[in-house]
Amino acid sequence: MAKKLNSGNFSTEQLNQLVARIERLEEEKKALADDIKEVYAEAKAHGFDIKILRQVIRLRKLDKADLAEQETLLQVYMEALGMDTDHSAAAE
Structure with missing residues (x-):
């Protein structure tokens, strides 16, 4: 039987599962960030x-x-800052 935590209506098992899911997602996020970094390098x-x-x-x-x-x-x-915004003039 799962142990109830004193301060909530959920079990330590639920807490462990949630933490494990978050950790897996964080790993996936890091892997995706690394992939994106590689594409920018390419x-x-x-x-x-x-x-x-x-x-x-x-x-x-x-x-x-x-x-x-x-x-x-x-x-x-x-x-307003007096910067030239007419890019067509630069092409002439």
Whole structure:
């Protein structure tokens, strides 16, 4: 029979199971983080800018409305600071 803990309605067995699951998930998370790090290293080896690639990944997570709002605010802030936001002029 599972022993009840004094401060709750669950057993030590349940607690052990929960802790074991969390530990397994933490290991999986670390393995995934290592895999992601390897992919970024591969991208860098192929000449991609990692800082920009991370920004692209972050932006792709946003929905269209949030992305549009961020782009608009960035443009407003840059213009307020006197920064050139007309990229077409740089191409000429």
